[in-house]
Amino acid sequence: MKLVLNILKWIVLGFFLFVAIYPLIWLLLASFKSSNLELQQNPFGFPDQWMFINYYNAMVKAKLPSLFMNSIFVALVAVSLNLVVASMTAFVISREDFKGKKIIFTVIIAGILLPIISFMVPYFTIIQKLRIYDTLLGLIIVYSTINIPISVFLLTSFMESIPVELEEAATIDGANFAQRFTKVIIPLSQTGLATAGTFCFIYAWNEFIMALLLTSSESSRTLQLGIRFFTSQFVTDYTAMYAAIVITIIPSIVIYFFFHNRIISGLTAGAVKG
Amino acid sequence: MKNNNIKMILLFLVPVAFLYTCFFIYPLGFVLSTSLVKWNGISSMKFVGIDNYKKLLTDKTFLLSIKNNIIWALSGGFIQIPLATLVALILARKPRGWKMLRTIYFLPNIISAVAIAMMWKAIYNPMYGFLNAFLEIFGIEGHNWLGEIGTALPSIIAQTVLYIGYFMIIILAATTTIPKSFYEAADIDGCSILQQEWYITLPMIRGILVTAMTLAMAYGMRHFEATFLMTNGGPAHSTSVMGLILYNKMDAFRLGEANATGTILIFLGTVVIVLIRKVLSRGDAGADSVQ
Numbered sequence: 001m002k003l004v005l006n007i008l009k010w011i012v013l014g015f016f017l018f019v020a021i022y023p024l025i026w027l028l029l030a031s032f033k034s035s036n037l038e039l040q041q042n043p044f045g046f047p048d049q050w051m052f053i054n055y056y057n058a059m060v061k062a063k064l065p066s067l068f069m070n071s072i073f074v075a076l077v078a079v080s081l082n083l084v085v086a087s088m089t090a091f092v093i094s095r096e097d098f099k100g101k102k103i104i105f106t107v108i109i110a111g112i113l114l115p116i117i118s119f120m121v122p123y124f125t126i127i128q129k130l131r132i133y134d135t136l137l138g139l140i141i142v143y144s145t146i147n148i149p150i151s152v153f154l155l156t157s158f159m160e161s162i163p164v165e166l167e168e169a170a171t172i173d174g175a176n177f178a179q180r181f182t183k184v185i186i187p188l189s190q191t192g193l194a195t196a197g198t199f200c201f202i203y204a205w206n207e208f209i210m211a212l213l214l215t216s217s218e219s220s221r222t223l224q225l226g227i228r229f230f231t232s233q234f235v236t237d238y239t240a241m242y243a244a245i246v247i248t249i250i251p252s253i254v255i256y257f258f259f260h261n262r263i264i265s266g267l268t269a270g271a272v273k274g
Numbered sequence: 275m276k277n278n279n280i281k282m283i284l285l286f287l288v289p290v291a292f293l294y295t296c297f298f299i300y301p302l303g304f305v306l307s308t309s310l311v312k313w314n315g316i317s318s319m320k321f322v323g324i325d326n327y328k329k330l331l332t333d334k335t336f337l338l339s340i341k342n343n344i345i346w347a348l349s350g351g352f353i354q355i356p357l358a359t360l361v362a363l364i365l366a367r368k369p370r371g372w373k374m375l376r377t378i379y380f381l382p383n384i385i386s387a388v389a390i391a392m393m394w395k396a397i398y399n400p401m402y403g404f405l406n407a408f409l410e411i412f413g414i415e416g417h418n419w420l421g422e423i424g425t426a427l428p429s430i431i432a433q434t435v436l437y438i439g440y441f442m443i444i445i446l447a448a449t450t451t452i453p454k455s456f457y458e459a460a461d462i463d464g465c466s467i468l469q470q471e472w473y474i475t476l477p478m479i480r481g482i483l484v485t486a487m488t489l490a491m492a493y494g495m496r497h498f499e500a501t502f503l504m505t506n507g508g509p510a511h512s513t514s515v516m517g518l519i520l521y522n523k524m525d526a527f528r529l530g531e532a533n534a535t536g537t538i539l540i541f542l543g544t545v546v547i548v549l550i551r552k553v554l555s556r557g558d559a560g561a562d563s564v565q
Contacts, residue, residue: 005467009364013333015360019436020379026404027393036402043407089290092283108290111298115496117517118536121308121529122301125315145297177282206359206386208499211480213524228503231392238402241392249389256384260377263384267440268447270453 029243062230071223074139075204082144082151082200090155091181111149127214134216142203151196158192184261195266198259223248306372309534314527349431351487358441363471368447380439393505394433420505423512428500430500447486448482484554488547495543530564
């Protein structure tokens with residue numbers, strides 16, 4: 001009985017390991033193959049020859065470098081804006097007492113449950129009215145705002161765990177309200193900020209629907225939108241298309257490699273707190 | 275409560291109030307109210323009452339989309355969550371390499387839906403994809419997975435439901451709050467591992483399971499991206515979902531109908547959330563505190 005359970009356990013774990021990682025490995029290998037014919041004749045093995053030229057083709061045809069810069073710019077600025085706004089909010093909610101605080105917090109957090117895709121029409125209208133349609137600024141504002149509920153949630157629970165004594169000491173030393181925020185709470189919240197920032201970055205980097213909706217020209221196209229456009233350019237050349245997809249995945253994996261502990265502990269903290 | 279910092283507090287809340295009003299509260303009101311008008315975005319709105327809803331609810335494709343969304347939600351709640359729970363329970367006993375496995379299982383969750391969808395489109399490709407090549411080894415005939423009515427919807431759903439990483443991690447986290455002594459006592463009483471999981475672990479993590487199911491089902495109701503990218507609703511609308519209808523209505527400048535679709539989406543999403551919490555958290559006060 002124990003042995004059977006043990007075997008079943010490793011079958012389950014092995015299956016999900018396969019599902020999580022093999023498609024990525026297959027895509028990576030396929031992206032180096034020489035032609036569609038080789039994809040058919042040699043679907044699983046290593047490429048006969050490692051065709052780095054596929055990557056060059058993908059870069060040039062899809063103008064990946066400029067899309068890459070757009071995505072990086074949008075994601076970084078969105079994260080900054082999100083963290084500034086969310087940390088100010090979390091600060092007053094976690095460290096101050098005032099009327100209506102609970103309601104404000106609940107209303108903000110409820111935003112997590114709203115299906116943002118149902119807001120397609122109003123977002124389009126608002127962004128047009130603000131005259132930032134088809135600009136990176138429009139995406140920055142939308143991305144940073146959509147992530148406010150989750151960031152406020154993470155930062156509030158983080159800031160609540162900072163001992164009050166530190167702030168009291170700062171007040172005695174003459175720190176005012178703003179200084180308590182910038183000199184005491186912010187430096188002590190770096191871990192929380194990094195977690196919230198990582199979530200926001202991953203969201204902004206990966207977002208597709210709003211980019212599709214709120215931009216039209218090539219100059220404000222992000223990487224995710226790019227994948228969709230260049231898959232139509234590469235209808236006949238699958239290997240170059242796979243190379244292009246791999247290129248867009250790499251930054252996410254690099255970030256995950258460095259921050260996976262932080263991401264997982266961020267999720268864990270949310271779950272344990274409930 | 276008196277607070278002499280009230281001016282500063284308000285000042286600190288100005289940015290969030292502005293952004294939240296612009297992008298959450300106003301859109302919500304806008305979607306609900308303009309679902310009752312005929313509007314193409316250029317000419318002025320014309321009030322038509324519940325005509326948009328009548329039109330949608332008599333449209334076969336829309337009804338099929340609701341059905342598909344429900345299938346998505348059920349697959350999330352009743353396939354994805356049990357699988358995630360199974361893996362979480364296994365990892366909770368800390369088998370060799372569990373931390374590494376946890377990290378790898380979550381990896382696909384940080385890759386964009388677009389890249390994942392395109393990757394699976396490649397995998398399902400009848401000519402060049404690995405799925406058919408893999409089945410061929412066992413002499414099983416392949417399919418045009420995304421092109422046949424019978425296989426298209428299950429193929430897209432499988433591509434989402436099998437990625438259990440996110441839910442597995444939050445469930446696994448909840449198991450760490452269970453005191454070790456419970457299991458030690460059960461061991462002494464001669465309970466098998468399966469009995470321990472069934473009678474101790476599952477009841478103890480009930481709250482997080484309800485939350486996970488709620489989220490998975492809510493995500494199913496609002497599903498859009500993978501379908502849009504992999505089949506765009508085809509073949510013969512068999513994979514259509516509400517989000518796709520909304521997008522297409524908007525693309526055709528039928529904004530009133532688009533917002534009626536949005537309203538139904540918000541409504542059904544809320545119904546799913548309320549319903550599942552009612553059914554599952556009966557007599558369980560702990561689950562209600564989970565936001």
